[in-house]
Amino acid sequence: MIDDPSGIAPHVQSERPTLRTIATATGFSVATVSRALADDPQIAAKTRATVAAAAQRFGYVPDRAARRLRTGRTQVISLLLATEHEFLGFTHEFLTGITQVLAGTGYSVTVVPDSPDGDRLAPVRTILRNNLADGLLFTRTEAFDPRVRLLMEADFPFVSHGRTEFTAPHPWVDFDNEAFARNAVEHLVAKGRRRISLVLPGDKFTFTQHLRYGFLSAARAAGIAYDIAEGITLDSPTPDIAAVLTAARRGPNPPDGYVCVGEVTALVALAALADTGALYGVDADIVAKRASPIFDNIRPQIDTVFEDLRETGRAMAEMLLRRMEGEPADDLHRMILPVPSF
Amino acid sequence: MIDDPSGIAPHVQSERPTLRTIATATGFSVATVSRALADDPQIAAKTRATVAAAAQRFGYVPDRAARRLRTGRTQVISLLLATEHEFLGFTHEFLTGITQVLAGTGYSVTVVPDSPDGDRLAPVRTILRNNLADGLLFTRTEAFDPRVRLLMEADFPFVSHGRTEFTAPHPWVDFDNEAFARNAVEHLVAKGRRRISLVLPGDKFTFTQHLRYGFLSAARAAGIAYDIAEGITLDSPTPDIAAVLTAARRGPNPPDGYVCVGEVTALVALAALADTGALYGVDADIVAKRASPIFDNIRPQIDTVFEDLRETGRAMAEMLLRRMEGEPADDLHRMILPVPSF
DNA sequence: TCCGATTATTAAAACGTTATAAATTACCCC
DNA sequence: GGGGTAATTTATAACGTTTTAATAATCGGA
Structure with missing residues (x-):
């Protein structure tokens, strides 16, 4: 076994490839490798190819913590999950739709409980203040939902399940x-x-x-x-x-x-x-x-x-991704239609 | 409303407080503040009190990304959620129990889909390789579950919902x-x-x-x-x-x-x-x-x-915390008992 | 042949934290 | 008051990224 004098987390130090690994392997600098992997057009096409190949070979995956520290972006989407819903399978279907869309995007989903009878703002505040996520999804929206107000003020990306009665537009997915x-x-x-x-x-x-x-x-x-x-x-x-x-x-x-x-x-x-x-x-x-x-x-x-909740989850996740890309809220609305069995 | 011609201070106040904020405010160094907040006995009790008060005043919360980068610990617990379960409300109850226990611990829960018919190892490998979590919970355990084998080899903390037939002990919570x-x-x-x-x-x-x-x-x-x-x-x-x-x-x-x-x-x-x-x-x-x-x-x-799934989630989360603290697996077992209505 | 302008690369700083090792201060005893 | 030790504090170096500003290489054109 490899000795670890650093005393730092045991499962990390098993030679995870970093930018430096690729840099020394290809002979380029860390800066170049970073920009090459970001497909920066300032970097020669040939260099980009070389670097990409090396990254592939090493199975390089950027370290989330480092990137997050540097950029301030968490690569996390938080779901405020209401304690009560009108369906037993709500959580499962909804979550399935969300994770389906987010799989492969590099975003991970964290679940935060939301008690509609309690302080619905508290978890949102925590997330905003401590920068715990890049985007927010929530359910059981109120007509003048305080979360919507706060998030719009903070210009923080979110999609609500359900509309509000605020005049300013915000992204939502709702069932009719x-x-x-x-x-x-x-x-x-x-x-x-x-x-x-x-x-x-x-x-x-x-x-x-x-x-x-x-x-x-x-x-x-x-x-x-x-x-x-x-x-x-x-x-x-x-x-x-x-x-x-x-x-x-x-x-x-x-x-x-x-x-x-x-x-x-x-x-x-x-x-x-x-x-x-x-x-x-x-x-x-x-x-x-x-x-x-x-x-x-x-x-x-x-x-x-x-009511197709899986599709609802998918729609909300897709919409949030678009919102986080900077798309304006004006057209980010989607009505899920009832499907009668009769 | 008030313009900021100087370009200096005002918005800085609204910035997130860091160790440096507290350091300059108290006159101690960043290192001292860090150690004081960690309750390092090497730091004078009086200093610890001063620092703690300042931290409280500023509403200081350590930056997860920085801490994670430095320590390698993610403060994340991942839940591998099987696509199928025998109950419609499984996901909701289970997740409720888990988040109840984890609330206030500083850990957040990420949900990763797990398809029992597909490659159950893939998400685990990703989590291990990219250091995406400090601990793992999963359901629908198999008699010779490859995830258990892999995680035990990697000495990575986890609790399975369900036992295995491996001889080496590992933490589990199961229904009888x-x-x-x-x-x-x-x-x-x-x-x-x-x-x-x-x-x-x-x-x-x-x-x-x-x-x-x-x-x-x-x-x-x-x-x-x-x-x-x-x-x-x-x-x-x-x-x-x-x-x-x-x-x-x-x-x-x-x-x-x-x-x-x-x-x-x-x-x-x-x-x-x-x-x-x-x-x-x-x-x-x-x-x-x-x-x-x-x-x-x-x-x-x-x-x-x-079958009390909320209690199951609670038990698994508690057990995982203990496991992550270093408690040996030997006694980390809990059987959830059937409660007949007859 | 050399100069200015692209084009391509990189050194260095920073994000906020913790751990190591070193420096400082306080204390005690003679 | 001095020497030594114990008690505190701190400077510094990472962790792995991205980004800014600067350097090096290349290329026409005169």
């Missing part, structure tokens, strides 16, 4: 929740349903407004009765949601249609039907937003609308 | 799948079931062996009939699993009990019952491993056994 809600209501109406119910996410999230608007306008246009569950949100403990939905079923005018914004809520609604002796398809119908294929295996089969 | 399978079978037997069925994960994973052993030994001890589905694994496309289970139900001797290792498989089994006109609780029973509360809202309610 208004269209989803509208389609869901219309579908229920087409099935003859006249009294539909909805459980919304917390009021502060922008997508809650979109859902509400789509739901209300379609219900009013159809002239049917509707209600939005009170005292609970999509993120409430499921027993609480179950209690409210079951109570409503036992009340005077139980709904005959449910628009469910998440998978779990849809299961709760189904359970409420079963537990109150109601028959799906007879006494009530359900349209649910889904992000996974689990409903294929749930009986009775309900109508679903697919 | 053997106990789960055994309990599940015994429970079905106690309910009077005499012909039980199981879908296993891929053969190479260690936990597959544990499941098989628990299942087989309990079934044989009880003297009942059993079968393990062939041609499919837990990770097969759900339509494939559904096809096999449904075909079995239509065959000569359909099972009257199912041990389901994942939530989706349990749903498939339930659907297979429903689709073949069988009645849960009458024609067959199910015991399923679960990681989320969704089954509380699925009707009929089946018997479940809880």
Whole structure:
């Protein structure tokens, strides 16, 4: 074994090639090698070729720490991951999309927890202050999201999952929740349903407004009765949601249609039907937003609308890369469309 | 608002504080400040206090890049996240546990995709070679996992989710799948079931062996009939699993009990019952491993056994920290116990 | 043949930290 | 007060990059 008098980290010192390795091997200086690898046109084409070949031969990979120290760029993208989401598989699908795009770009993804009930600004501040990332992705965006405000002020690249109501444009990827809600209501109406119910996410999230608007306008246009569950949100403990939905079923005018914004809520609604002796398809119908294929295996089969979270992750990562390249925010928007199964 | 004709000071104040900032402010040298902050006993206690106060005042946070360049330690923990898991919420729960423990330690978590069907060694090699992390966590461990072999050879800190069959000890956290399978079978037997069925994960994973052993030994001890589905694994496309289970139900001797290792498989089994006109609780029973509360809202309610993935993530992160501190691997093992709902 | 202008290369500094070795100061005892 | 030792502090040299400014090489053109 090679002795290491330096006392510096054990697994590093196994002859990792550096610029100097290539420099001494090719006879050029470290500076030239660095610029050659950056494809600087000031460096003769022949030299660039020689250096590139040597780098290839040695399996040279630039040291991130050194580059980061020198340039201030971290090669890191941070994901603020909300503790709650409307789908069980949200994190997995989303992260899969992001890492798919980032694979091979040299960026790595760090995950930072984001508690929508807590201080959402704290992790952002830490990242900005300590220069922990070059770009930021986050979910569960609020209408006047403080993170968006702060990041825009700091001119720090980010893409939000969900829009805001700020006037200045910023990059976002969003699911068309208004269209989803509208389609869901219309579908229920087409099935003859006249009294539909909805459980919304917390009021502060922008997508809650979109859902509400789509739901209300379609219900009013159809002239049917509707209600939005009170005292609970999509993120409430499921027993609480179950209690409210079951109570409503036992009340005077139980709904005959449910628009469910998440998978779990849809299961709760189904359970409420079963537990109150109601028959799906007879006494009530359900349209649910889904992000996974689990409903294929749930009986009775309900109508679903697919939200492609993997594609969402991909779109956000791609957009962030473009933003970090300096592309202006004005056109960096992408709406993910609902895919109904009906 | 205020112009800066001098070109000197003002914006410097808003710059990130470094050791030099504190050094000039306190009158000590950079070296002293560095050592004082490291609580070096060679530095006078009074000096340490002074320096600590100044650091506090400036909101000093050491620059990760500089420290990393100098020490070779990255302050990063990488998570190799398998593309498939037996639970929809696996990623979320697991990641939540990990980030909970790592919050405040100064370590950040990067997520790297790991495709169990592809080259599982490639991401590990990249991390080792390019010194991208100080420690590694991964899931879906194989009996003779090449990653474990490589990491042990390189003496690189890691914790695997799942055991291996290597003789040398390495840190692991595992769920007692053997106990789960055994309990599940015994429970079905106690309910009077005499012909039980199981879908296993891929053969190479260690936990597959544990499941098989628990299942087989309990079934044989009880003297009942059993079968393990062939041609499919837990990770097969759900339509494939559904096809096999449904075909079995239509065959000569359909099972009257199912041990389901994942939530989706349990749903498939339930659907297979429903689709073949069988009645849960009458024609067959199910015991399923679960990681989320969704089954509380699925009707009929089946018997479940809880695997606490958040606790698993916590345990793995804690263990990795201890391992990185130099603790020997010998006792770094933790078995997560099944929590039956029955 | 030599000069000015490109073109190609490189020396040196810097990013912020830590570790080594050396320098300084404080302290104690005679 | 001096000599020696212990207690503190600090200068300096890295770590591997990139970048600025400067040097060296090449090339026409007069």
